Amino acid sequence: MSTKRIAGPEIERLIQLLAKVPGLGPRSARRAALHLIKKKDQLLAPLAGAMGDALDKVRICSVCGNVDTTDPCMICTDARRDPATLIVVEDVSDLWALERAGSMNARFHVLGGTLSPLDGIGPDQLNIRTLIERVAGGEVTEIILAVNATVEGQTTAHYLTDQLAGFGVKVTRLAHGVPVGGELDYLDEGTLAAALKSRTVF
Amino acid sequence: MSTKRIAGPEIERLIQLLAKVPGLGPRSARRAALHLIKKKDQLLAPLAGAMGDALDKVRICSVCGNVDTTDPCMICTDARRDPATLIVVEDVSDLWALERAGSMNARFHVLGGTLSPLDGIGPDQLNIRTLIERVAGGEVTEIILAVNATVEGQTTAHYLTDQLAGFGVKVTRLAHGVPVGGELDYLDEGTLAAALKSRTVF
Numbered sequence: 001m002s003t004k005r006i007a008g009p010e011i012e013r014l015i016q017l018l019a020k021v022p023g024l025g026p027r028s029a030r031r032a033a034l035h036l037i038k039k040k041d042q043l044l045a046p047l048a049g050a051m052g053d054a055l056d057k058v059r060i061c062s063v064c065g066n067v068d069t070t071d072p073c074m075i076c077t078d079a080r081r082d083p084a085t086l087i088v089v090e091d092v093s094d095l096w097a098l099e100r101a102g103s104m105n106a107r108f109h110v111l112g113g114t115l116s117p118l119d120g121i122g123p124d125q126l127n128i129r130t131l132i133e134r135v136a137g138g139e140v141t142e143i144i145l146a147v148n149a150t151v152e153g154q155t156t157a158h159y160l161t162d163q164l165a166g167f168g169v170k171v172t173r174l175a176h177g178v179p180v181g182g183e184l185d186y187l188d189e190g191t192l193a194a195a196l197k198s199r200t201v202f
Numbered sequence: 203m204s205t206k207r208i209a210g211p212e213i214e215r216l217i218q219l220l221a222k223v224p225g226l227g228p229r230s231a232r233r234a235a236l237h238l239i240k241k242k243d244q245l246l247a248p249l250a251g252a253m254g255d256a257l258d259k260v261r262i263c264s265v266c267g268n269v270d271t272t273d274p275c276m277i278c279t280d281a282r283r284d285p286a287t288l289i290v291v292e293d294v295s296d297l298w299a300l301e302r303a304g305s306m307n308a309r310f311h312v313l314g315g316t317l318s319p320l321d322g323i324g325p326d327q328l329n330i331r332t333l334i335e336r337v338a339g340g341e342v343t344e345i346i347l348a349v350n351a352t353v354e355g356q357t358t359a360h361y362l363t364d365q366l367a368g369f370g371v372k373v374t375r376l377a378h379g380v381p382v383g384g385e386l387d388y389l390d391e392g393t394l395a396a397a398l399k400s401r402t403v404f
Contacts, residue, residue: 016227057212
């Protein structure tokens with residue numbers, strides 16, 4: 001497709017744009033485009049419609065940074081959720097992942113990334129000011145820092161712990177350990193050492 | 203996402219539809235949806251537009267069965283292509299693949315599948331009648347049966363060879379052999395036997 005035009009510009013453009021969707025590359029974008037064209041009524045039309053709807057309606061929640069079709073989002077307005085517990089995540093995808101796990105009935109705060117001075121991402125580029133404001137509001141008693149176990153994530157966690165020190169809230173983090181269903185043989189030494197250190201009574 | 207709603211229905215619907223795109227599953231559909239939402243202006247809007255355009259403009263070529271935005275398609279109306287050589291393929295994706303290889307300046311005919319009596323696909327379900335009509339027109343001198351090297355593809359090739367027998371056209375098929383860049387050790391015996399049988403002078 002790159003060197004020679006073999007179909008109308010609308011089809012070429014569809015393929016080019018599909019190739020930018022994460023999970024699809026140039027090859028699978030062609031396959032996807034052809035599938036969509038073949039399933040015009042069952043898939044292409046509904047998907048084009050759903051994308052248009054998302055374009056019109058998706059908002060960033062001004063309270064927590066989540067994406068939703070309402071502002072504040074469904075989670076922030078959910079009266080059944082405990083407003084005293086706030087789970088801080090890097091990204092909306094992490095929020096979704098924790099919600100799928102479904103074990104905490106808490107509210108969230110989405111940072112929108114991690115501190116990365118080399119990339120020009122300081123505290124002002126993340127949703128940290130709004131987090132401090134929420135905590136200063138006085139309703140929050142525990143903050144769970146559910147950031148990734150990467151260097152950037154942990155740096156961000158330390159920075160937040162410092163910033164939140166004066167507010168008298170409990171700051172916790174996710175446990176390290178063996179993933180459920182995981183095999184020891186495939187785990188790195190750091191995880192195994194952490195799992196040993198945090199061992200619990202059987 | 204399946205058990206618990208965590209975002210507005212428009213986002214859920216976008217994820218559900220993206221999961222039906224080949225190459226994306228439920229997990230990557232969530233990732234794709236989030237990426238699209240974040241890149242609203244750079245990706246979601248253009249992609250929604252491209253899908254709308256494709257919906258409006260994509261046609262099936264009434265001559266060869268290709269998909270394009272014009273009917274007849276760009277290939278059928280390309281005056282530089284030799285109208286005497288017709289490459290018969292199962293699917294539009296095969297046409298695209300051969301065009302990318304770009305070594306033949308021929309025209310195409312897309313069958314739309316292979317004969318498969320068990321699935322109720324007989325000659326009438328494929329674009330075979332239109333193929334016979336094109337050949338009966340007298341302009342075609344060679345038919346290259348570029349069907350897959352599968353049982354279904356070969357069955358269809360044999361059927362077509364029978365049907366085309368009376369027209370005095372040369373019917374050829376793609377060569378079997380070692381893929382370019384392929385390692386012998388990873389090839390099946392059938393391919394190796396065919397490559398040996400069809401060996402050429404070095």
